[in-house]
């Protein structure tokens with residue numbers, strides 16, 4: 418079991434402890450707000466270009482057929 422020490426009073430604390438048992442100092446920093454996992458730029462771009470190609474193809478087909 419990993420041990421940690423309080424950054425304030427240097428008392429040995431269990432790593433699972435949320436606050437220092439000696440001084441009450443909060444040991445776990447506030448969890449950062451988890452952002453949604455966005456698709457990577459590459460995936461995003463490939464999806465975007467796919468949609469663009471699809472729309473472009475539909476428009477081209479429509480123009481070709483109507484004219």
Ligand SMILES: [Zn+2]
Pocket residue numbers: 423424425426427428437438439440441442
């Ligand atoms: Zn402490």
